Amino acid sequence: MTIKYKQFQSGFGVPNPSPFCMKGEILLKIAKVEYDTEIMDDPRKAPKGKLPFLIDDGAEIADTALIQRHLENKYGTDFDAGLTGEQRATSHAMARMIEERLYWVTVYSRWIDDHNWPIIKKFWFGAMPPLIRNLIPIIAQKQVKNNLKAQGIGRHAAKNIYAFGAADLEALSTQLGEKAFMFGDQPTSLDTIAYPIIANSLIEELPSPLLEAAKSHTNFAPYVERCQALWFPDVTG
Template identity: 30%
Template sequence: MEEWWTREWLRHTSAILTAVSAVLLAGKVVSNWRQRRLRQEWESIGHDVVLLHQFRRGKYCPNLGPYALKVETFLRMAAIKYKVDTKTPFGPKGKCPWITINGEDVADSEFILEYLTKRFNVKIDNRFGQQKAASLEAVRVLADEHLFWCVVVWRYWLDGAVTFLKTQGFKPLLKLVFPLFLKYGMRRRARHQGIGVHSPDEIYHICKKDCNTLAGFLGEEDFFGGEEPCTVDCAVFGQLAQLMWNAPGSRYEALVTDVYPSLARYCLRMKERVFPDWDQLLDPPQ
């Protein structure tokens, strides 16, 4: 009886393995070459100019990502020169946004803001004492690490990205794939994070409570930093902007426009102050 691994079988198998290895190698070479080319392009933007890697612009809000909007807001408030790259939105930690500056990459919005504050000696928070700075940090964590989850879980899972897609100019194929891909992925993540075990009404209730806290903290002030915006305003604005502009017609939008209108007025104030060119940044520009 002939062995199952005849010479013929071995020849075929090794040919297949060689072909697969050649394809993988070619893929690696192309990706390395593309990466080198991109790096050269990025380095040509100039010394101390930040390249902000983020998602494409939206129809009503310059960014669908709250953390990218946070970084862009900070860059403007601190008058740091920057350019936007939307070809490579995901960085070394697999998240958006990230930046490249003088050939160095920095990922995570909060690390980015800390890095830039140091590098450019940004003084917008210098007026705060330790106690005020601590309560502002608590507000930031509420916005970045808590409110964020309510909004993304509603956006991608509970609403299946239906409302959200109205705010973006994605190509038809992406519009089809996006909800399928994100809906179940977001459900799994939300369960791991903890918020995903609650009912839609409970998630809305949690979001409302966060908005209530933010409105309470803001009080009669113009900004979370008081008369002038501070670094934490970048984070809060990044998150609230998603409710204000990227949730049209939903009860999540109504949380800022109807239930806590001081938050809507705050969003408009930040927009006017930091993004006078907001309408031109939209896709399509207004």
């Protein structure tokens, strides 16, 4: 039975403006399982109120960490084959850095930054009927602000938030170095989230100090090109 994979629409020249939706699809590609993609606009309809999630043989699997575990357990995929125990520990720590801090800096740069918010508002809500098009973005942005505050990143000044993001990007650039992928010639689980977050940080239509920090690392653009050629060759910028 083919897996059904539910995610957001693509946009801004990247396979998906959600790094987690990109991650989930890359996991499926590495696992070499058949899947069909379905675009959803309202994550509230998802099992845990967020995207992506997949349906495999009737089971709904939400959250990319659980999607990865599901693919490992059911299909025997080792996303970190060849890594030492120390490298696996480094990979785990860097993935948490991306998902628990750098991701939230990205959210801030889009939903709170005064320059980018109108662009994001038009992208996600511009096709809605006029009445709700004016109301829903206000509610959505307020929820994002609450999420950012609860996470902690939203309690800081903008300059400090972007400094956190720049530090995380610096760490990723150092880890990548001159290698093809984060740990060498073959992609591993870290690349399934490092590539999506870096690609999303390099979106020119969403300028911010985060974009400038990402562009300062000359190894990022070639890395994104390699990953896109491997996993999303049909996507054009």
